[in-house]
Amino acid sequence: MTDKALRLGTRRSKLAMAQSGQVADAVSRVTGRPVELVEITTYGDVSREALAQIGGTGVFVTALRDALVRGEVDFAVHSLKDLPTTQPEELALAAVPVREDPRDVIVARDALKFTDLPRGARIGTGSPRRMAQLNAYARTHGLDIETVAIRGNVDTRIGYVHEGRLDAVVLAAAGLNRIGRIDEVTDFLSVDTVLPAPGQGALAVECVASDADLVAALGELDDPHTRAAVTAERSLLAALEAGCSAPVGALADLLIDGPVIKEMRLRGVVGTTDGSRMVQQSTTGSVPLTHDGAMALGRELATEMLAQGAAGLMGERAL
Numbered sequence: 001m002t003d004k005a006l007r008l009g010t011r012r013s014k015l016a017m018a019q020s021g022q023v024a025d026a027v028s029r030v031t032g033r034p035v036e037l038v039e040i041t042t043y044g045d046v047s048r049e050a051l052a053q054i055g056g057t058g059v060f061v062t063a064l065r066d067a068l069v070r071g072e073v074d075f076a077v078h079s080l081k082d083l084p085t086t087q088p089e090e091l092a093l094a095a096v097p098v099r100e101d102p103r104d105v106i107v108a109r110d111a112l113k114f115t116d117l118p119r120g121a122r123i124g125t126g127s128p129r130r131m132a133q134l135n136a137y138a139r140t141h142g143l144d145i146e147t148v149a150i151r152g153n154v155d156t157r158i159g160y161v162h163e164g165r166l167d168a169v170v171l172a173a174a175g176l177n178r179i180g181r182i183d184e185v186t187d188f189l190s191v192d193t194v195l196p197a198p199g200q201g202a203l204a205v206e207c208v209a210s211d212a213d214l215v216a217a218l219g220e221l222d223d224p225h226t227r228a229a230v231t232a233e234r235s236l237l238a239a240l241e242a243g244c245s246a247p248v249g250a251l252a253d254l255l256i257d258g259p260v261i262k263e264m265r266l267r268g269v270v271g272t273t274d275g276s277r278m279v280q281q282s283t284t285g286s287v288p289l290t291h292d293g294a295m296a297l298g299r300e301l302a303t304e305m306l307a308q309g310a311a312g313l314m315g316e317r318a319l
Contacts, residue, residue, distance in 0.1 A: 105189060
């Protein structure tokens with residue numbers, strides 16, 4: 001096999017560079033080839049508009065995929081929650097490595113936990129999903145909060161708290177873990193309080209489908225249980241016809257009894273961003289052994305949620 005360096009396309013953000021660097025090290029180990037990072041600027045990185053207005057988190061993916069198709073990079077690493085649910089035929093999702101912590105977290109002033117925030121606390125997030133669930137929790141538990149739409153990288157968001165402009169911000173545990181800042185978290189939000197985005201905490205390693213050798217090599221990084229879980233979550237999202245920025249949360253987790261994996265439970269939630277109306281459902285079944293089985297689990301739960309009125313809670317549905 002050639003020892004020519006493999007080119008890994010990545011966004012320029014600190015988080016993207018960190019997670020791409022971790023994948024690069026793993027790919028070097030399994031292929032014996034050096035990996036060089038190729039930084040690519042996406043429209044989502046330069047635009048200051050709200051994500052929901054410019055197409056959701058999928059705007060972070062397009063430039064990387066274009067570079068793959070043009071042959072400017074050999075493979076790319078994405079945050080899986082940013083991937084649109086339709087996979088282009090010319091590209092292969094070669095690996096979904098072991099998932100990081102999927103939970104959302106709070107970084108608040110004075111080391112406060114979510115339920116200890118003062119009345120009228122301003123909580124920053126760019127996610128309609130987080131807004132919907134935080135506001136719903138506040139409504140049912142007598143909390144008085146205001147969710148504030150924000151954009152920016154981790155430094156910018158946490159900076160709003162340090163500067164006193166916000167009382168707290170909501171971030172993904174996985175991202176803070178990957179950049180070594182998990183010690184700044186003041187509260188981990190239980191998935192019973194806020195379900196994460198479909199695929200949150202997982203990475204997607206993509207390359208052109210025609211390069212069978214590279215698809216096979218990258219496949220060494222794949223974790224079957226993580227792939228089954230995120231496939232079910234993304235199938236739910238797709239069946240709801242919701243885009244990446246819709247207020248949809250989903251999590252598939254394994255129910256384990258000692259050394260035996262018994263079943264997979266898939267939970268989903270959709271709600272209005274003010275938290276006034278929510279549809280939350282779950283289904284449990286045997287752990288899917290195939291892609292089609294995982295897809296079916298997601299579609300099954302979506303059907304139940306749509307029957308409960310989920311479609312009317314998402315605003316504009318993805319076309």
